[in-house]
Amino acid sequence: MSSISSPRPFVYAGSRLECSGADLSELAAQFGTPLYVYSGDAIAERARMLQQEFAGVLHTICYAVKANSSLAVMRMLGELGCGFDIVSGGELERVRRAAPEALGRVVFSGVGKQAWEMDAALDAGILLFNVESEAELEVLAERAQALGKIARIALRVNPDVFAETHPYISTGLREHKFGIAIERAREVYQRAVRMQGIEPAGVSVHIGSQIRSVEPFAEAVRRVRSLVEDLRGDGMDIRYVDAGGGFGIEYGKAEFDPAARVAEYARALREVLDGLNAHLLLEPGRFLVAQAGALLTRVLYTKQNGKKHFVITDAAMNDLIRPALYQAHHEIVPVVKDERAVQVADIVGPVCESGDFFARDRETQELRQGDLVVLLDAGAYGMSLASHYNTRVRPAEVLVEQGRARLIRRRETLDDLLAAELI
Template sequence: MPSSLRLPGAPFVARRGDALYLEDCRLSDLAHEYGTPLYVYSRSAMRASLAEYADALAGRRHLVCYAMKANSSLAVLQTFAQAGCGFDIVSGGELERVLAIGVEGARIVFSGVGKTRAEMRRALEIGVRCFNVESEAELEVLSEVAQQCGRIAPVSLRVNPDVDAGTHPYISTGLKGNKFGIAHDRALAAYRRATELPSLRVAGIDCHIGSQITELSPYLDALDRLLDLVEAIEQAGIPVHHVDVGGGLGISYKDETPPPAGELVRRVLERMDARGHGERELVMEPGRSLVGNAGVLLTEALYLKPGEQKNFCIVDAAMNDLMRPAMYEAWMDIVACEQRHGLPQSYDVVGPVCESGDWLGRDRLLSVQAGDMLAVLSAGAYGMAMASNYNTRPRAAEVMVEGDRHWLIRERETHADLFRHEHLLPR
């Protein structure tokens, strides 16, 4: 076998000779078999990322709940469910996806600032493990719905600790100016109100400060503020059974150096032990760190368009397939599936959508010709989950690989699929 060169930020992607592989599957072969745009995921990478959390938590009371908003494809959920994962959901639709793969309610926590009454009823019906309540108004409504259903709703109040996670403002969730959670200085009063309301049972406390976090200090600062509250709440006679520290651990897209998941867990447990909370159950909600580096987006170069100021490589994937660059100006590595040895040129890699914001990468050195396949790396999180049909474009297909095996896990949409549920007006 040719020597293998692993790419930084994507540990299960390797170049063998001139060809790019995910596990033992040649990516250009998958592109030709299934067409492009195409998402491809490594099952082994997902399992390895989850194992980092599970191994570090061994021997402690815990539950790792995958934050499925990062990637909610059924086969991805199935992979984590089979490994014993719980699930963090933020909508009724996500709840139905988890139920579709046979997960019990006791392994589901329900987050989100805008839960509807119908979503609450459905979650109560299936016995959801906990509602992460995000406002005092939500407490009142949940109590009313639970009473109507004849159920007791277990609640954990999501506290906004006013901690800066140092991430993109669109994915920061723990500051006073964010819409998430109950203000730190209102938390004790909210817990007292929860104990007064009928059909509610206090289960724990919750916090989530953002996404793509690359330092430990924001987690530990938020944890200290959370434990301060736990102590005050229990002094008021209200037991707190679990502490949920959320997720948000970043991955390496380019040159970021986030701490390993095991190091994050170790430091969190050390802080809990030092403050006398070592026996308390710990809940964590990782998302991106479980799937981000497990996926790639394959796309075909359609045209090379030289210009006076820019050269453009126009590909068949677009912002509707991968929103992160357009929405967050996110940098994602783009490499050729079959390496050419000509002199590379600088290209903006752009898609066919009618928007100047439709780009996947700017100023990329590529040796490429029309018809070549390119891979956008680290595309497993917030890729397919955020995909749309803008410009009436069918969404991509998805494939899962393990070793040298591969499976189609989502068929490519057809044009007929796009207007299947629409109706013409009567003549």
């Protein structure tokens, strides 16, 4: 049987699972399933945890919007003083609507920025463009000159630091599409400083996601520090160091103390940057929201195929694709604990793909038709990766704060899904 560990806000009150004091059975009855449920209290706690550990350093927490782009979550983080790390013009528009006061705390990353996205970001007065190629730099200079603006930039450098994580979310090696080789960066900066409309102001690095060791972060930032010192020696006013995100969590049953891990992470970065007198930018996403969220789903059917037992839920890979995409592990627990036998089953969805599974050969309490279960740690890259595959509507979302739940995204209808199509 799975157990809930302390970093998660999903805990049993007697035999019934709650999220920050809200009964999940009641949420299912009120809002239906599948349903994403987030603890605003847990998200705020993680944000404050980072802010407190870096309190002695000039810093800004720039939440990685791609992890969970809910407007309500973004508004809450903006009110806590966070900035935002965006990777598209659409995400910029989300910042404008959710936290317009934070537009000056936005960093714009991504390898394929389009001219219209650059224009929108320049008009918004964002803090920094994280430039990922020389070709992008040229287009950004053209757009800044056309609009009569100055684009503050950091080159995203590729430090060739290995981080042990899934290959799909590793970004810090030479063979990856991201960034500019750190060996060439000084030359590119010297070119950038001569461009009209461009102001070199920082150096950026991001080596991947779901990294659970601090050493790769420290090594990457150590290489960035050396570059900053060289650039300052060349006469450039480099005042921002963007250390990226990627700080990992535990998705399984292993012990995980987020406060201790943040303290270790902060200590390592502070030591590397000591005396540099730079404004540190951090881009956490998963760490802030993953364990604060879960996908609530109902068992539709159970079946036996030979020796294999299947539990079929009303949630599917279009609602949470991480297991199919990354072979990701999510703990799966019942909303109501009973004294039932233990079973081993594949827990799957209704989508017409063999890859539509949440777990294979997973041990749980016996699950029956009509039971509610939750997939834990689904607050990051769950709803933001959801799709309409098989013409399925996406789930509703609920935010729980101090025991009170409110709807932050209504369940889609088929009319919503088909509205953009023409016959």
